[in-house]
Structures are given as C-alpha cells and as structure tokens.
Amino acid sequence: MTIQVFGHKSPDTDSTGSPLIWAWYLNEVRGEDARAVLLGEPNTEAAFMLDRWGFDKPEIIGDVDEGAPVAIVDTNNPAELPASINKADIRSIIDHHKLVGGIETKGPIQIRVEPLACTATILYKMIGKDMARAPKSIKGAMLTCILSDTLAFRSPTTTQEDKAIAHALAEELGVDVEGYAEEMFAAKSDVSAFSDAELLRMDSKEYEVDGTKLRVSVLETTAPDQILSRKDDLKSSMVDVAKEDGADEVLLFVIDILKEEATLLVPNDRVKGIAEASFDTQVSGDTVVLPGVMSRKKQIMPVLKAG
Amino acid sequence: MTIQVFGHKSPDTDSTGSPLIWAWYLNEVRGEDARAVLLGEPNTEAAFMLDRWGFDKPEIIGDVDEGAPVAIVDTNNPAELPASINKADIRSIIDHHKLVGGIETKGPIQIRVEPLACTATILYKMIGKDMARAPKSIKGAMLTCILSDTLAFRSPTTTQEDKAIAHALAEELGVDVEGYAEEMFAAKSDVSAFSDAELLRMDSKEYEVDGTKLRVSVLETTAPDQILSRKDDLKSSMVDVAKEDGADEVLLFVIDILKEEATLLVPNDRVKGIAEASFDTQVSGDTVVLPGVMSRKKQIMPVLKAG
Numbered sequence: 001m002t003i004q005v006f007g008h009k010s011p012d013t014d015s016t017g018s019p020l021i022w023a024w025y026l027n028e029v030r031g032e033d034a035r036a037v038l039l040g041e042p043n044t045e046a047a048f049m050l051d052r053w054g055f056d057k058p059e060i061i062g063d064v065d066e067g068a069p070v071a072i073v074d075t076n077n078p079a080e081l082p083a084s085i086n087k088a089d090i091r092s093i094i095d096h097h098k099l100v101g102g103i104e105t106k107g108p109i110q111i112r113v114e115p116l117a118c119t120a121t122i123l124y125k126m127i128g129k130d131m132a133r134a135p136k137s138i139k140g141a142m143l144t145c146i147l148s149d150t151l152a153f154r155s156p157t158t159t160q161e162d163k164a165i166a167h168a169l170a171e172e173l174g175v176d177v178e179g180y181a182e183e184m185f186a187a188k189s190d191v192s193a194f195s196d197a198e199l200l201r202m203d204s205k206e207y208e209v210d211g212t213k214l215r216v217s218v219l220e221t222t223a224p225d226q227i228l229s230r231k232d233d234l235k236s237s238m239v240d241v242a243k244e245d246g247a248d249e250v251l252l253f254v255i256d257i258l259k260e261e262a263t264l265l266v267p268n269d270r271v272k273g274i275a276e277a278s279f280d281t282q283v284s285g286d287t288v289v290l291p292g293v294m295s296r297k298k299q300i301m302p303v304l305k306a307g
Numbered sequence: 308m309t310i311q312v313f314g315h316k317s318p319d320t321d322s323t324g325s326p327l328i329w330a331w332y333l334n335e336v337r338g339e340d341a342r343a344v345l346l347g348e349p350n351t352e353a354a355f356m357l358d359r360w361g362f363d364k365p366e367i368i369g370d371v372d373e374g375a376p377v378a379i380v381d382t383n384n385p386a387e388l389p390a391s392i393n394k395a396d397i398r399s400i401i402d403h404h405k406l407v408g409g410i411e412t413k414g415p416i417q418i419r420v421e422p423l424a425c426t427a428t429i430l431y432k433m434i435g436k437d438m439a440r441a442p443k444s445i446k447g448a449m450l451t452c453i454l455s456d457t458l459a460f461r462s463p464t465t466t467q468e469d470k471a472i473a474h475a476l477a478e479e480l481g482v483d484v485e486g487y488a489e490e491m492f493a494a495k496s497d498v499s500a501f502s503d504a505e506l507l508r509m510d511s512k513e514y515e516v517d518g519t520k521l522r523v524s525v526l527e528t529t530a531p532d533q534i535l536s537r538k539d540d541l542k543s544s545m546v547d548v549a550k551e552d553g554a555d556e557v558l559l560f561v562i563d564i565l566k567e568e569a570t571l572l573v574p575n576d577r578v579k580g581i582a583e584a585s586f587d588t589q590v591s592g593d594t595v596v597l598p599g600v601m602s603r604k605k606q607i608m609p610v611l612k613a614g
Binding site for chain 2: 100
C-alpha cells in the first residue's frame with residue numbers, strides 16, 4: 001500500500017514542500033512506495049514553490065483510512081491532522097514543533113523532532129549523503145521551505161544549521177537568496193483572493209491561556225497595508241470565526257517581514273487587555289505595533305497572558 | 308544547572324546503561340553539564356554491567372524539581388517517569404518504544420525514536436564519529452545494553468543495526484559475545500534476593516485490553532526453574548500486587564532465553580481465558596508453555612485479548 005506523506009492542515013510552504021521531499025526519499029532512496037498529499041489548499045507561497053520548481057499540486061485528501069500507512073511531517077498535533085489519524089498505520093513523524101501529546105502508535109516507529117526552524121532542514125540531515133541523488137526540484141523545495149520558515153533568516157527561530165544548509169542549497173542551485181526570498185514573500189503577500197475568514201484561519205493555531213481559548217493567527221507579509229486596509233472587515237469577521245471555531249478571541253498578528261515588526265489587531269477590550277499584559281505595551285486605538293516580533297513560536301506563544 | 312539523564316522506573320540494563328552513555332556524550336562531546344541518575348534500584352544484570360565496566364552506581368532519585376533540566380532515555384511514558392516530569396525542563400527524549408502520549412514540552416526539543424531493539428543502538432548512531440572518543444566503559448555499557456535487549460540476538464525485536472553495532476563494539480573491546488552474554492544472563496537469572504512481589508514488578512508494564520487492566524510482567528532467565536519452583540508463592544503474591552497496583556490481573560511470563568520459549572503462570576480462570584484467547588493454546592494446570600515467545604513488545608502486547 002502506498003504511504004501517504006503529509007504535513008498539517010492549512011498547508012504552508014514547509015507542510016507542502018516537506019511531504020514532497022520525504023516522499024521522494026522514500027521512493028527513490030529507500031525503495032518504498034510513497035506519495036505526497038495535502039490536507040488543504042496550499043497557501044500562495046507554497047503554490048509559488050510548486051510552480052517554480054515544476055511540481056504538480058499534490059492531491060488534497062480529507063481523512064485517512066483505518067490501517068493506511070502514513071508518514072507525518074511538520075506537526076505532531078492531532079488537531080492539525082486528519083480525524084482518523086490514530087487509526088492509521090503511522091510509520092514516522094518528523095517535526096520541529098513542541099510535543100503536544102495525543103498521537104499514539106501501536107508499535108515503535110521512527111520519530112525525529114529537532115529544535116530547528118524548518119522540517120526540511122531535518123530532512124536534509126536525515127537524507128545525508130543521498131542528497132547527491134536529489135533532483136533540482138527537491139533541492140529547490142528544501143531551500144524554499146527553509147527561507148519561508150526562517151523568513152530569510154530574520155526569524156529568531158533560525159539556527160546556524162538552517163542557515164548553513166540553505167546557503168549550501170542556494171549555491172548548488174545557483175539561486176540568489178535575497179532575490180529569491182523577495183519573490184517568495186511577494187507571492188505570500190498577495191492575499192487579495194482570500195476572504196476575511198480565510199485570512200484569519202490561514203496560518204493559525206489554537207491555544208488556551210489561563211482558561212481563555214485563543215485562535216492565534218499570523219500573516220507574514222512584505223505588503224502589510226494590503227491586509228491592514230481591510231482591518232474593519234477583518235475585525236467584524238473575527239466575531240464569526242471565533243464563534244464557529246469555539247474560541248474566545250482571534251488574535252491576528254500582521255508580521256512585516258522587512259520592517260521586522262508585528263501589528264496586532266485590537267477589536268475589543270479583552271484583546272486590549274491581552275496585548276497589554278503580554279507585550280508590555282500601551283494600546284490606544286484598534287492596532288498596536290510590536291517591534292521585533294516575528295515568531296509566534298518564540299515571541300508570541302511563550303508570553304501570552306489572558307490579561 | 309546539571310542535566311539529569313535517566314531511563315524508566317525499575318531500571319533494567321538499557322535504562323541504567325543508556326543514561327551513563329548519554330551523560331558521557333553530553334559532558335565530553337557537547338560540553339554540557341550532565342549526570343546519569345536512576346529512578347530505582349537497577350536489576351541484577353544492570354548491577355553486573357556497572358561492576359564489570361567500572362561504573363559507580365548512579366544516584367537514585369525520587370522526583371524531579373520544577374524547571375530542572377532533564378534528558379529522558381528508553382521511555383516516553385509518563386507512568387514510567389517521575390511524577391513531576393511535565394514540570395521539568397525536558398531537553399531530549401531518545402527511545403525505542405511506541406509513542407504513548409502524555410509528555411508535553413514547552414518548546415521544540417530533540418526527540419529521537421527508532422524501531423530498534425535498544426536505546427544504546429540509537430545513541431551509538433547519534434554519537435557517530437565521536438564514538439572514537441568513547442572510553443572502554445562506555446563501549447562496554449553499549450554492548451551490554453544491546454545484548455540485554457536483544458537477548459543476544461535471539462529476540463524478534465533484533466534488527467540488523469543492533470546486531471552490526473554490537474559485533475563492532477565486541478570486536479573493538481575484544482569481548483567474546485556468546486561467553487559475555489552467558490555471564491550477563493547468569494547475573495540476570497540470579498533472582499534469589501528478591502521477594503515474590505519484587506519479582507512480579509521487576510520488568511512489568513501496565514496495559515489495558517478490552518477494559519481489563521493487566522500488569523504484564525516478564526522475567527528473562529537462563530534458569531527458569533529458580534523462578535518456577537516459587538510459582539505457588541508467586542501466584543498468591545499476584546493477588547496482593549494486583550490489588551495494590553489497581554490491576555485486574557498480573558500476567559507473569561518466565562522467558563527461557565536458551566530454550567526460546569515463555570512459561571505463563573495461570574493462577575485462575577480469568578488468566579486461563581486470556582491465555583487461550585491470546586495465544587491459540589489450551590491450558591490445563593497452572594502454567595502454559597508458549598514456544599518461541601521471547602518479546603513482550605512484539606509477541607505478547609500485540610496479541611493480548613481479554614478472553
């Protein structure tokens with residue numbers, strides 16, 4: 001049976017590229033039968049990567065069958081995976097997020113989690129010498145994933161390993177890192193096709209802090225005005241999204257990749273309280289700028305307080 | 308702060324040796340400050356290993372402090388770890404068991420699980436070229452762990468990697484594998500110092516099957532008669548152990564390493580039902596021999612039915 005390789009729901013670049021990379025490795029190096037699939041429509045940057053490196057868009061699947069062999073990359077969180085994930089035959093988990101618990105396996109499997117910025121960096125290390133057999137498309141996907149997750153090395157999640165591997169790949173591919181990252185971020189920043197609710201759910205994690213359920217959304221962009229010009233609509237959409245998703249509040253951080261700052265939308269007093277308690281700031285009006293804040297994992301999640 | 312490295316409660320050879328190996332690596336190669344500790348008295352084979360390779364017995368600890376840095380080897384099961392484990396600062400988990408869930412980390416950490424017979428095999432692979440710096444004692448501990456977990460390659464959990472690494476270590480150390488394994492198993496088989504209840508809990512895992520709570524205990528030995536001659540006392544001790552530990556039944560499998568078979572004690576009709584439903588056998592009397600059964604992980608857990 002074919003091993004289905006996938007990342008998390010609402011696939012970003014790493015959750016689109018890493019399944020393609022790992023499926024290539026399983027097929028071509030390990031001689032297994034594997035294929036990359038997606039758990040939703042890839043975001044605009046991921047779609048750019050597919051196009052740029054000549055990949056067909058992988059099939060989008062809903063659930064997994066009982067006993068179906070699967071390989072998970074870029075998450076270990078059952079909430080971000082198909083509903084029947086614990087009934088599947090999970091062969092491996094490769095990830096760079098904190099362990100949240102909830103996945104159980106019937107036997108010992110291959111699990112590899114490392115505190116690196118990007119799953120593709122871990123895959124590069126695991127593939128090792130066999131990278132010599134990788135086609136340009138696989139190397140290109142790896143480079144794109146690393147530049148995406150590190151925001152071209154601007155994010156504080158970036159490690160020396162992510163950086164060194166990205167530079168090695170770029171040199172081999174003859175790609176200019178800064179110029180290529182600019183193209184990627186332009187693709188990511190073009191969010192005109194998305195509804196307000198889609199934007200709020202595009203790169204979003206659920207998080208409970210002091211009993212308050214938060215949907216913590218980020219939008220990384222080089223064109224923050226394109227999003228902030230829609231802030232009144234976004235604020236009113238937050239009410240519906242929170243209700244539909246069973247959250248108390250939606251926090252939307254618009255991350256300006258070039259200025260290296262985040263703008264948090266402040267639709268009401270509760271979010272104002274959260275912002276002031278968490279970020280040592282004073283809020284007046286319906287937005288607040290948080291200088292230097294680039295990473296949900298490193299700079300938002302660890303400091304969030306209910307207010 | 309010193310990183311405490313430990314395996315599971317009721318430490319066997321792998322849970323005694325692997326903390327010593329990983330603490331050596333963290334100290335000597337990575338330049339961190341680490342020390343091996345134990346979560347209980349090591350078994351007789353583990354004690355033999357400490358003596359044979361010149362280790363002092365590591366300190367036995369009870370709980371861990373909030374925020375204390377720890378590295379976990381040979382388990383990912385909170386039930387086998389200190390009560391406050393999720394309040395500690397877990398730096399890494401290296402294991403070869405199925406994922407049971409229940410450990411949560413605050414950030415991404417290093418996790419490595421592989422379907423190999425022994426944690427020490429994974430450590431050998433992770434240490435890689437730096438094995439050249441390892442003293443004899445560390446190599447000796449690794450060899451002992453692998454021979455213990457594979458029952459000198461007799462267990463069906465044994466992989467080619469476990470075998471190849473053990474042979475490489477034995478050659479470097481000038482150790483005759485079969486002769487050395489015999490010494491180890493003789494040490495493990497000398498259980499005269501243990502009470503019946505201690506024997507029942509020595510190498511034991513809790514397991515729920517179809518709503519029945521089982522304490523599944525194995526005793527690997529080259530002298531099964533030493534244990535089976537105590538079977539009446541063991542059967543009556545099972546009643547108390549089950550009650551104290553909140554289990555419905557205790558299943559004791561006496562594994563004859565040389566004959567490659569297990570003898571299951573059958574103290575009552577419920578265990579008889581479990582044995583007949585699980586192992587395709589007929590039970591008459593208070594024991595049943597299960598030819599070829601050597602591994603709880605591979606041959607007992609996956610087939611257990613409540614009867």
